[in-house]
Amino acid sequence: MTYVQLAPDLQHIPDFQHIDDDECHRFQGTMELIGRRWSSAILLALTRGAERFSEIRAVIPGLSDRLLSQRAKELEAAGLIERRVVASTPVQISYHLTRRGADLMESLQPLAHWGQQWGDLPR
Amino acid sequence: MTYVQLAPDLQHIPDFQHIDDDECHRFQGTMELIGRRWSSAILLALTRGAERFSEIRAVIPGLSDRLLSQRAKELEAAGLIERRVVASTPVQISYHLTRRGADLMESLQPLAHWGQQWGDLPR
């Protein structure tokens, strides 16, 4: 995105004034990753302590095996979550936020506040 | 999403501990709205002062008329942007962040920080 002047009544927002094109793409990329269906729910489930595959699925009604598996791969590829395998019998698999993922969740707290402050999105 | 215990090493994250099911749905809904392709770019363009249809399109390479029109409707329906019509000849149409939209952009600043801190998402 090309740079344009920040709107006068929004100049108290400091951090969007000096974002260059690359940073815009990062920003959009991040939004599209965690904006995909179930992505944020999965991250939130992990933030809340869910670890096992079935545990995550259990706390997110409507989430199917297939989509959880797919999203987990994407989030792992993005470095937001980690998949641990313990070679016992049966094999124990658990998912955890990485440091990077935990930082992301922290950075989303103001957004959660915003949601609480403004109530439901209009349909 | 059903409540589960917050992971021990994440208990310093206060705001996700007490989010109930409704708030989870709001959170996910917000993420999916602004996570759609071009949505965040459009909001960012408005934050930076773009107002006219052609102006927004000009600063977002790859964004088509159709998608800008569609996203604008969605964002307007969500109460994040406002569409003003001045009945001159020709008709002057401009887009602006609402208070709600501007608040949203403010709440996204930590996320922009996160992107800068962690660099590009892995491909």
Place this chain on the structure above:
DNA sequence: CTGGATCCCTATCGATACTG
């Protein structure tokens, strides 16, 4: 200038069945 209408292709999704 600001879109609306249409076509058409692709990505994505949900459901179902199956596996180590």
Place this chain on the structure above:
DNA sequence: CAGTATCGATAGGGATCCAG
């Protein structure tokens, strides 16, 4: 338990043309 395979339905998106 933790996925993979397959399939049909649907939604999203690009390109193009058209209009007030």
